[in-house]
Amino acid sequence: MKVGIxxxxxxxxxxxxxxxxxxxxxxxxxxxxxxxxxxxLIIPGGESTAMSKLxxxxxxxxxxxxxxxxDSISIFGTCAGLILLSNTVLDGRQDQxxxxxxxxxxxxxAFGRQIESSFKHVEMVTGGFIEPAFIRAPKIENVxxxxxxxxxxxxxxxxVLVRQGKMMGATFHPELCxxxxxxxxxxxxxxxxxxx
Amino acid sequence: MDINRGNLLVxxxxxxxxxxxxIMDVINKEQAKIAEDAGAVAVMALERVPADIRRxxxxxxxxxxxxxxxxxxxxxxxxxxxxxxxxxxxxxILQSLKVDYIDESExxxxxxxxxxxxxxxxEVPFVCGATNLGEALRRISEGAAMIRSxxxxxxxxxxxxxxxxxxxxxxxxxxxxxxxxxxxxxAKELQxxxxxxxxxxxxxxxxxxxxxAGGIATPADASLVMQxxxxxxxxxxxxxxxxxxxxxxxxxxxxxxxxQDPEIVLKVSKNLGEPMVGISSHExxxxxxxxxxxx
Numbered sequence: 430m431k432v433g434i435x436x437x438x439x440x441x442x443x444x445x446x447x448x449x450x451x452x453x454x455x456x457x458x459x460x461x462x463x464x465x466x467x468x469x470l471i472i473p474g475g476e477s478t479a480m481s482k483l484x485x486x487x488x489x490x491x492x493x494x495x496x497x498x499x500d501s502i503s504i505f506g507t508c509a510g511l512i513l514l515s516n517t518v519l520d521g522r523q524d525q526x527x528x529x530x531x532x533x534x535x536x537x538x539a540f541g542r543q544i545e546s547s548f549k550h551v552e553m554v555t556g557g558f559i560e561p562a563f564i565r566a567p568k569i570e571n572v573x574x575x576x577x578x579x580x581x582x583x584x585x586x587x588x589v590l591v592r593q594g595k596m597m598g599a600t601f602h603p604e605l606c607x608x609x610x611x612x613x614x615x616x617x618x619x620x621x622x623x624x625x
Numbered sequence: 626m627d628i629n630r631g632n633l634l635v636x637x638x639x640x641x642x643x644x645x646x647x648i649m650d651v652i653n654k655e656q657a658k659i660a661e662d663a664g665a666v667a668v669m670a671l672e673r674v675p676a677d678i679r680r681x682x683x684x685x686x687x688x689x690x691x692x693x694x695x696x697x698x699x700x701x702x703x704x705x706x707x708x709x710x711x712x713x714x715x716x717x718i719l720q721s722l723k724v725d726y727i728d729e730s731e732x733x734x735x736x737x738x739x740x741x742x743x744x745x746x747x748e749v750p751f752v753c754g755a756t757n758l759g760e761a762l763r764r765i766s767e768g769a770a771m772i773r774s775x776x777x778x779x780x781x782x783x784x785x786x787x788x789x790x791x792x793x794x795x796x797x798x799x800x801x802x803x804x805x806x807x808x809x810x811x812a813k814e815l816q817x818x819x820x821x822x823x824x825x826x827x828x829x830x831x832x833x834x835x836x837x838a839g840g841i842a843t844p845a846d847a848s849l850v851m852q853x854x855x856x857x858x859x860x861x862x863x864x865x866x867x868x869x870x871x872x873x874x875x876x877x878x879x880x881x882x883x884x885q886d887p888e889i890v891l892k893v894s895k896n897l898g899e900p901m902v903g904i905s906s907h908e909x910x911x912x913x914x915x916x917x918x919x920x
Contacts, residue, residue, distance in 0.1 A: 437645065438645040438646045474641070479646055483878070483882050486879060537701060541723070562634065562635055564638040
């Protein structure tokens with residue numbers, strides 16, 4: 430079964446390459462009708478404010494909300510994608526929408542401007558560590574007890590990778606990494622949401 | 626070596642995040658807010674849009690840092706700013722200001738007729754203009770993390786942007802067909818680093834994201850250049866020199882995201898008011914053209 434990648438704006442190409450390297454077929458989603466063909470979706474990194482507007486104007490937002498309520502879709506969001514999944518967005522725009530599918534509060538651009546962007550060590554709960562890019566990255570400030578923490582920053586212990594049921598979100602970009610190790614994050618999403 | 630690679634990857638990373646989006650020229654915080662409201666992925670902060678720089682003449686320099694700061698405070702999206710070609714002094718100031726991207730731009734008056742900025746020395750990423758692949762690869766060798774077509778800024782005429790984009794993508798397609806020996810000859814012709822030419826032969830892509838700039842004025846223009854291989858769009862004078870900037874900005878954002886769907890581009894193209902008046906770029910003498918700046 431193909432994995433959808435929301436392709437309204439953002440680093441769609443990088444996610445597609447990761448899925449390709451894992452031999453998983455992907456399909457780019459730019460309309461609500463295309464959404465009906467997938468049960469798994471990646472929301473890429475990008476600008477959450479721009480994506481929010483495009484989600485609403487294309488009505489993909491409405492259709493996604495329905496699918497989340499029906500529990501008929503699994504979603505993995507990276508960076509802006511996590512912001513769009515979260516219950517509460519801090520330092521966002523007033524009119525910015527989010528899908529409220531992950532019970533976390535996320536602060537936008539919490540590390541500062543691009544000059545603060547870097548690779549950081551992330552310790553995985555499943556063992557091992559990865560070193561993905563954090564680009565103008567957000568921070569997860571509050572995590573409800575319903576949410577599992579799957580990865581933490583090595584230095585501060587802050588949660589950076591979380592999961593709640595069919596929803597998964599990362600503050601970083603596992604799709605932007607020195608080596609293939611970061612693929613483990615996409616593999617986790619695929620394992621958790623394996624279709625029987 | 627690894628650290629440099631990392632740097633480039635982080636720098637290129639932000640360009641990856643801007644793909645499929647629109648970066649808009651703004652000259653004050655009010656315009657910056659209109660741009661953000663309309664769904665811009667970033668703004669370019671400057672004192673005068675290219676159409677006015679063209680009209681006013683004289684020396685065009687980096688904007689007042691206080692203006693850039695005001696725009697940084699007004700919006701939550703990335704803020705870029707322009708430095709003159711070769712003017713690393715201006716670029717250092719922009720890095721201290723923590724702008725998110727520096728555009729070493731032919732729209733400003735060049736500060737060095739021989740050398741561009743050594744962009745490897747900076748932590749803030751750079752975007753540079755190019756009219757052909759050789760120029761693009763020279764800028765990448767100097768450390769540029771994003772390439773944009775130059776087009777002919779401040780005209781509202783898309784013809785030069787189309788020419789530059791087509792030239793770059795055409796050369797890339799040719800390289801993918803060359804054998805090992807021919808690649809060296811091609812690198813010599815392009816006056817470009819042979820390693821970069823080899824990389825293109827393997828990947829069929831520029832090593833950094835390729836965006837389009839220079840003369841985009843309508844949603845149809847955005848759709849055209851995206852279909853020609855641009856991965857995002859810069860709009861300079863085209864928005865705030867038009868009759869209804871807010872509506873036009875939103876329409877260009879929609880057309881860039883949905884460039885493959887003419888129905889959507891049609892819908893957003895209706896009733897946008899007056900476009901910028903524009904100048905046909907063929908009426909400009911060579912000395913009036915900005916695209917010849919850069920070496």
